[in-house]
Amino acid sequence: MADDAIVWRPVRRLRAHELILERIEEEIKAGRLGVGDRLPGERQLADMLRVSRASVREALRVLEALGVLTAKSGSGPGAGAILTARPADGLGDLIRLHIGLSNFSPAEVVEARAMVERSAAGFAAVAAGETELARLRDALEQMEDTSLTLAEFNAIDTEFHVRVGEASKNRLVGQFMQALRDAVRRQAIEAIAGLGEWPETAGSLRADHVRIFEAIASGDPVEATAAVDAHIRHAYPGIPRHEPKPAARRQARPSSFSTPPRP
Ligand SMILES: [Zn+2]
Secondary structure (H helix, E strand, O other), X not given: OOOOOOXXXXXXXXXXXXXXXXXXXXXXXXXXXXXXXXXXXXXXXXXXXXXXXXXXXXXXXXXXXXXXXXXXXXXXXXXXXXXXXXXXXXXXXXXXHHHHOOOOOHHHHHHHHHHHHHHHHHHHHHHOOHHHHHHHHHHHHHHOOOOOOHHHHHHHHHHHHHHHHHHOOOHHHHHHHHHHHHHOHHHHHXXXXXXXXXXXXXXXXXXXXXXXXXXXXXXXXXXXXXXXXXXXXXXXXXXXXXXXXXXXXHOOOOOHXXXXXXX
């Protein structure tokens, strides 16, 4: 036989639950299944797909772990697995799990957030329309309440940053922001508690957010980027570790190849 004879590589055998996942993914891609839709029951799915109920259960567990499915047990009208609308939950859980396994540190999560958020704020300054600005203003107004506890303030603070992400006109960025914040919520609250007396801290954080909002509202990507950067350094002293170079900061505007037009 010649040296260049065919090499028969072994085929990868997909397990039943992986095939079920593929089938569900196909239905989602085809638009026949969407957020809020209920999947057929376990027995029905097993019958239709001609697989065991154990395989169906395994596939549903994987989807649940990925945060795209909420399973409700029982047999009433509310029972059955529903495709969920909160991809950030799954992403946040996953990031938290990896922090737990020390695959990366909370500091790295905050740094990643700073990197994403600098870009998002720059894009938001260029792309945000009246609707997005109104949503940001609404979060700012909620922050004005001086009776808010640190945890309550933090929830609105998160909402503000998610809205900045959404204002960049990329839904994944908003969800990613939510996930990154959810993953380090406890550390964030501890870091802010360590900044000093809460009423004073709340006041200075409010001022940070007003600066970010004004930069976005006035369509100034360079100022928006700088404002977000200053805010994250303020809220997490010592993080991020990597100082952007002054030259890089001067040019810190969104790249022009994908700058969305101002609506
Ligand atoms: Zn904030």
